[in-house]
Amino acid sequence: MTQPAKPSIQIDAEVTRQIRQHARSSMATEVCGVLIGDLLPGSETDVAIFAAIAGVNAAQAGTHVTFTQDAWEHIYKVKDADYPDARIVGWYHSHPGFGVFLSEHDTFIQQNFFSAPNQVAWVFDPHSDEEGCFGWVDGNITRLTSINLIDRDTPANVSESRDLTPSEDLDLDADSDTLATRRTAPPPRWLRWSATASALLATLILGFALSHFLFPSPYLLALPINPLTAQPLLRDPKTGDPVYIDPQGPRYVTLDSRTGKLTVLDPNALRAAQPPTALAPDQAPQPPATPDKTPPAQEKK
Known part of the structure; x- marks a missing residue:
């Protein structure tokens, strides 16, 4: 049985640099934006991506991101000013620390806002530098295995075919909830100890400084x-x-x-x-005499 053809994606190297820079600006929460481009000649599914617009004021969280009304207004304002003849051919977002996949929330966005056959979803993990692209194949959202990277900084616009095959340790059959909780390996032990020691030292210094001023x-x-x-x-x-x-x-x-x-x-x-002048011993007041309580002697007759 013939496999359905996957769309051909051509993306400028500068666009991928912008996506990575945007994602690395927020290593704890997701960021998003849209991809600007056009259809390749003679095709309804193959696209060329030559620009990206960051989703300013998007609702960011640790495990999902949402295009808000303010984000869409900013996107269309930039598009109408800078790319009036181009089209939105997809979107991008980051997965800080939990790999490249489309979660249930991401799938909802792709199905409801980027449902055209030529619209793709680009995912980048700023912790591992892994990236991937998802497109529509026979009505299903499928991870694409390769793209064409165009470097327009070279005189001949060198084109490079980049393999986007998932890492071997990524289980494609795992559900999205399992993938969403996946994180990169913990930092080395020495780095954790150094961070802990630095935090304790800073706490001690701050405590001594506060005690000096307060007490x-x-x-x-x-x-x-x-x-x-x-x-x-x-x-x-x-x-x-x-x-x-x-x-x-x-x-x-x-x-x-x-x-x-x-x-x-x-x-x-x-x-x-000046202390008071001391009195001479003979001028000092004498205590009163104690009366003699002895009865007088009786005269004998």
Whole structure:
């Protein structure tokens, strides 16, 4: 039985570079856009793709993407301005980290928005750099095994046939839900340990910085006190503020209670608070005499 013919796809190398650049700008969520081109002469299914328009303001998520009304308005605005005579020949989107396939959601988009026989779906995984193209074959969405890549930067527009055969480890019979959960291999152990250590170090540094500002360490000062008056022993000659002794100096300082600023003073300029004059021993008040409670002696008769 003769196999149905697959469409021939010709795509500019610059378009594939734009798709990859767009996909790599969002390594965690899907991005999308449309493919601009035209039919090859004498065919209704073979297409030449020479431009791409990014789906700005598309609804992005980790495992699917949706063309919103804003995205379509942007796409048609750019197309009418830059490619008025061309047509939309398909769409592209990224699969960050879970391979090349069409999920159930992707299939819905292809069936309802890109259902013409000459419209294709291009998928690129920015994590593995795997890419693939899907087209309509006998009414079914089929993965195409090869495309023609045109490099217009060369004088002769060199054409290269690129093999898009799926990787050997990709199970084409697996359902879309299984494929959607597939991810690339985890990073090397040393990279995970390095990332963890860096995160812990950054957390410690941030914690120390916050504790320094939120819970500053106390700064101890000594305040000499006159034991007789319980008043500061030293005062600033200019302001009369109490004078402290900074043990870390050592030095004499005054403290601004509002700002916490310390002002260093010249020891020679200080004056001591005058303590009261001590009384001589003979001038000191004497305690009152204790009355003699011994009864007087009885005179004998």
